[in-house]
Amino acid sequence: MFSNFFFFTLLAFSSALSIPRTTSGVQQVATFDDLIALPALSQVNPVGVYKGLKYNSLNVLQAGTAVKAQSGANVAANSITGTILTGGPSISASTVKSFDLQNLYFGCAANTLQSAASVPQQCTIAFTAFKAGSSVAYDTINAQFNPDNAVSSKMTQVKFPSSWTKLGNVEISVVQATTTELLNALLIDNVSYKSYSS
Ligand SMILES: *[C@@H]1O[C@H](CO)[C@@H](O)[C@H](O)[C@H]1NC(C)=O
Numbered sequence: 001m002f003s004n005f006f007f008f009t010l011l012a013f014s015s016a017l018s019i020p021r022t023t024s025g026v027q028q029v030a031t032f033d034d035l036i037a038l039p040a041l042s043q044v045n046p047v048g049v050y051k052g053l054k055y056n057s058l059n060v061l062q063a064g065t066a067v068k069a070q071s072g073a074n075v076a077a078n079s080i081t082g083t084i085l086t087g088g089p090s091i092s093a094s095t096v097k098s099f100d101l102q103n104l105y106f107g108c109a110a111n112t113l114q115s116a117a118s119v120p121q122q123c124t125i126a127f128t129a130f131k132a133g134s135s136v137a138y139d140t141i142n143a144q145f146n147p148d149n150a151v152s153s154k155m156t157q158v159k160f161p162s163s164w165t166k167l168g169n170v171e172i173s174v175v176q177a178t179t180t181e182l183l184n185a186l187l188i189d190n191v192s193y194k195s196y197s198s
Contacts (some may be wrong), residue, residue: 025100028052028171033072037062047076047125052058052096052195054061057089063187065152067107070189078186083138089186093171096195098132100165104191105143105155107178120147124176125186132168139164142175152178155189166196 028051037060038045047055061077063069078089093099108123128140139161147153174186 002044016030025196026052027194028192029071029078030191030193031071032060032074035060035074036075049094052094052197053099053193054092054094055089056092057087058091058188061187063189066109067120067147067153067155067187069187070105070155075187075189076191077188089172090169091172091191093132093167093195096197098166098168098193098196100196101129101167101170102164102192102194103157103159105157105189106143106148107153107155107171107187108174109185109187117189119151120145120149120153122146122178123174123186125158126173126175127158128154128173129164129167130169130171130173132166134168138167155187 007050030051030053032047032050035047035050036045045059045061046058055076058076058078061075062073063075063077068077069075073110082104091101101126106125107127108121109118110121122145124142124144126140126142129138130136131138141160143156143158145156172188
């Protein structure tokens with residue numbers, strides 16, 4: 001009897017507490033550092049669903065030195081192999097209803113089997129936002145990565161427009177890179193967003 005009462009009180013209390021969470025969203029930073037990473041860019045290690053969002057065609061990678069991780073050792077990385085098998089990279093709402101994408105860090109590298117042997121590469125990346133429940137592109141922005149060093153570069157931050165709220169999906173594509181070979185790796189870290197569970 002007492003335990004039932006206690007349980008209901010707890011339930012009522014916790015659901016009351018969760019109301020402001022669902023309306024105002026939960027601030028998140030995806031660093032991928034708590035995921036198991038392999039040292040080589042590999043299709044066998046997809047990020048999958050992480051902190052509410054699904055990372056399509058993005059694998060957990062230990063960044064190495066070509067493009068340095070923004071935090072910890074791990075980044076999310078796309079390789080051409082992964083793209084061919086699973087479509088272009090995208091970040092979409094999975095276990096949450098929608099998200100406001102605020103900013104992320106990215107860089108490009110020559111894609112070698114050993115990430116330690118790769119080099120940073122200039123590139124332009126297009127980010128295309130889709131509002132939750134819509135299959136019509138809402139907005140696209142391009143962001144450029146210019147390595148600050150020829151062998152070991154920091155990532156570049158891209159800040160998204162404040163109108164990029166309540167998104168369902170963001171598609172990512174390489175629109176230009178220094179080499180015309182399809183041997184590019186795109187590395188992403190510290191994805192900052194607010195997620196909404198309703
Ligand atoms: C990246 O995220 C980590 C973990 O939240 C944080 O400590 C670090 O300051 C962030 N770096 C930048 C440049 O935002």
